[in-house]
Amino acid sequence: MQVTETLSEGLKREYAVVISAAELEAKVNTRLDELKDRVKINGFRPGKVPVAHLKRVYGRSAMAEVIDATVRDTNNKIVTDGGFKLASDPKVTLPTEQAEVEKLINGGTDLSYTVGIEIVPEIKLANFKDIKLTRLVADVSDSEIDEGIARIVDQNRPYAPKAEGEKAATGDRVKIAFVGTIGGVPFEGGTGEDIDVQIGSNTFIPGFEEQLIGIAAGENRTVKATFPTAYANAELAGKEAEFAVTAKSIEAPGALAVDDAFAKSLGLESLAKLRDAVKDRLSRDMQAMSRQKLKRALLDELDKLHTFEPPPTMVEDEFSRVWTSVNEELAAEKKSFADENTTEEKAREEYRAIAARRVRLGLVLAEIGEKNNITVTDDELSRAIAERARQFAGQEQRVWDYFRQNPQAVAGVRAPIFEEKVVDFIVELANVTDKKVSKEELFKPDDESAAA
Numbered sequence: 241m242q243v244t245e246t247l248s249e250g251l252k253r254e255y256a257v258v259i260s261a262a263e264l265e266a267k268v269n270t271r272l273d274e275l276k277d278r279v280k281i282n283g284f285r286p287g288k289v290p291v292a293h294l295k296r297v298y299g300r301s302a303m304a305e306v307i308d309a310t311v312r313d314t315n316n317k318i319v320t321d322g323g324f325k326l327a328s329d330p331k332v333t334l335p336t337e338q339a340e341v342e343k344l345i346n347g348g349t350d351l352s353y354t355v356g357i358e359i360v361p362e363i364k365l366a367n368f369k370d371i372k373l374t375r376l377v378a379d380v381s382d383s384e385i386d387e388g389i390a391r392i393v394d395q396n397r398p399y400a401p402k403a404e405g406e407k408a409a410t411g412d413r414v415k416i417a418f419v420g421t422i423g424g425v426p427f428e429g430g431t432g433e434d435i436d437v438q439i440g441s442n443t444f445i446p447g448f449e450e451q452l453i454g455i456a457a458g459e460n461r462t463v464k465a466t467f468p469t470a471y472a473n474a475e476l477a478g479k480e481a482e483f484a485v486t487a488k489s490i491e492a493p494g495a496l497a498v499d500d501a502f503a504k505s506l507g508l509e510s511l512a513k514l515r516d517a518v519k520d521r522l523s524r525d526m527q528a529m530s531r532q533k534l535k536r537a538l539l540d541e542l543d544k545l546h547t548f549e550p551p552p553t554m555v556e557d558e559f560s561r562v563w564t565s566v567n568e569e570l571a572a573e574k575k576s577f578a579d580e581n582t583t584e585e586k587a588r589e590e591y592r593a594i595a596a597r598r599v600r601l602g603l604v605l606a607e608i609g610e611k612n613n614i615t616v617t618d619d620e621l622s623r624a625i626a627e628r629a630r631q632f633a634g635q636e637q638r639v640w641d642y643f644r645q646n647p648q649a650v651a652g653v654r655a656p657i658f659e660e661k662v663v664d665f666i667v668e669l670a671n672v673t674d675k676k677v678s679k680e681e682l683f684k685p686d687d688e689s690a691a692a
Contacts, residue, residue, distance in 0.1 A: 243318060251327065251359050251551050257314055259351040267306045268299065268347065275302070303345050315355055325360040327551030358553050363607045366545035368669040373541070375534045375674050378682040380522045388518040392506070393498060399491035407454045408490045410440040414452050415488040418463075420481050427476065434488065445471075448483070455487045474574040529682055535663050536686060538670070542604055543597055550599040559595035566591060605662045614665055616657045624653050 241263065247254035315330045333354045335341055343349045399413050408414050414437050420430030439449045447465040455461055463483040471477040496502065503514040566587070570576065577584045608614070629639040643649050 241314060243314070246354070247356075250549075251361060252356065253322070253324075253359060254354060254356045255318055256354055257311075257352070259310055259314070261347055261350050264303065264306055264310070264351060265347050267310065268302045271302045271306055272299070299347075300345050303347060307344070307351060310351070311353065311355075315357075318355065319357070322359075324357065327358040327360050328553040328557075331356040358551050360551060360603060361548045363546065363548065363604060365604070365607060365611065366542070368666050369671065371538070371541050371545075371666070371670040373534060373537050373667070373670050373672045375530060375672050376677045376682050377530055377674050378526050378677055378679050380519050380526065381679075384522055384679060385515055385518050388522060389498060389514065392514075392518070393496050393502075396502075396506070397496050398494040400494050402457075402490045402492050405456065406490065406492075407456050408439060408452055408487070409492075410453060411438070411493050413438050413491045413493070414455065415491075416452070416485050417488060418483045418485045420483045422476075422479050422481050427481070429473070429476075430481065430483075445481075452485070452487070455485075455490075457487055457490050459487050461485050461487070474572070477573075526679065526682060533682075533686070534667065534672070538663060538666060539601055542666075543601060546600060546604045548600065550596055550603060554599045555592070555596045558599050559592050562591050562595055563588070605659055608666065609658060609662045612665060614658070614661050616654045616661070620657055621650070621654055624657055625650075628653070 241260075242258040244256045245253065246256050311332055311334070315332070318324075319326060319330075333356075335344060335351075335353065340349070344351060402408075402412070416435055416437055417433045418431065418435070420427060422430075437444060437449060437452060439452055441449065443449075445465050445467055448463055451461070451463045451465070463485050464480065465483070466480045467473075467476045467478060469478040498511065500510045503509070503511045506514065508514045508517060570580075577587050580587070582590075625640065625643050628643075629636040632639050643653070
């Protein structure tokens with residue numbers, strides 16, 4: 241076997257490989273010798289079939305197997321000897337001319353082919369102890385607990401019919417039937433029957449609920465409202481609609497005492513336990529946001545500290561996934577790049593930069609995990625899959641079977657667990673300072689222009 245490097249440019253390597261006909265023949269004979277004791281051919285006892293006869297019967301298929309195995313083994317040797325990590329599968333170019341292929345299969349010529357590989361660059365990891373991070377933390381205030389309980393009260397508040405002739409006011413619940421039109425033409429999803437509307441809840445499109453104030457049971461009213469420009473249904477976004485509304489009944493909210501009895505109606509022992517439960521939920525929400533922002537800051541630091549060029553093929557693959565998603569989203573919303581105040585060329589440039597960042601950070605996190613023996617255990621993986629399965633009540637077994645039969649799906653579960661473990665590892669080493677902030681500051685959106 242002869243391997244000659246023909247290209248070494250950046251992260252790309254190419255090799256010309258020649259494997260002699262004699263070496264191939266020796267491997268074919270070994271393969272046929274292995275078959276001798278297993279195949280059954282009329283007229284010969286098991287194990288007594290002459291190799292020459294085996295070659296006539298199985299020679300071509302044996303040579304094809306040998307070529308496939310030899311190319312695979314040779315490529316592995318190139319990677320191992322070079323100490324490379326591959327960014328993508330090797331690209332092998334074998335002979336394609338029919339006469340040459342026939343000659344090769346029949347053992348009459350050397351196997352000559354080329355193989356191109358793209359490698360992952362050597363990554364020199366930063367000193368994580370030099371990374372300085374600020375972790376935003378917020379305490380749950382009594383007023384926030386009160387607000388949380390108030391929301392629970394609103395969800396459980398009793399309603400009672402208003403007296404005949406009384407009209408709807410803010411806070412009342414009105415049961416309505418309606419038919420919506422745009423330009424006099426009914427539109428899909430614009431019709432409803434026995435729909436409860438709580439005036440002031442802001443669950444309907446802006447301006448709709450307010451126009452029900454003063455309506456009486458049995459009264460018909462025309463309501464005009466405009467769909468938001470960012471409405472989920474792009475066909476309705478920004479359009480003015482007219483609704484023919486009939487009020488069927490009007491109910492006023494009843495008083496609800498916030499006491500131990502109320503807490504017990506929710507399955508808790510006391511009002512104090514209800515307050516504890518609300519505080520715990522709010523604390524978990526805040527901790528999750530704190531973690532999310534700390535992780536984002538850490539990834540930004542890692543991106544600054546590791547400035548190597550990522551493998552082009554990996555970046556292109558990631559960009560293709562991102563770009564497909566972007567275009568699907570635009571198509572679903574029936575928008576163009578102009579609607580997003582950009583051009584396709586500029587958007588491509590921005591999303592390619594995002595793809596490059598994602599690939600670079602993925603390689604850095606993988607390198608950190610490998611160097612520090614960070615792995616995802618089978619138990620951690622099983623718990624994560626079990627959590628996925630619980631989200632599909634009654635179909636748990638189907639979910640388990642899906643993951644059992646799809647290694648890629650399992651990899652998709654393993655990857656985020658691995659990433660979080662690596663992040664935890666770095667945070668433990670980094671210089672992290674806690675900073676107390678308000679809930680509003682904690683949940684303030686990050687700069688939208690920052691790359692994901």
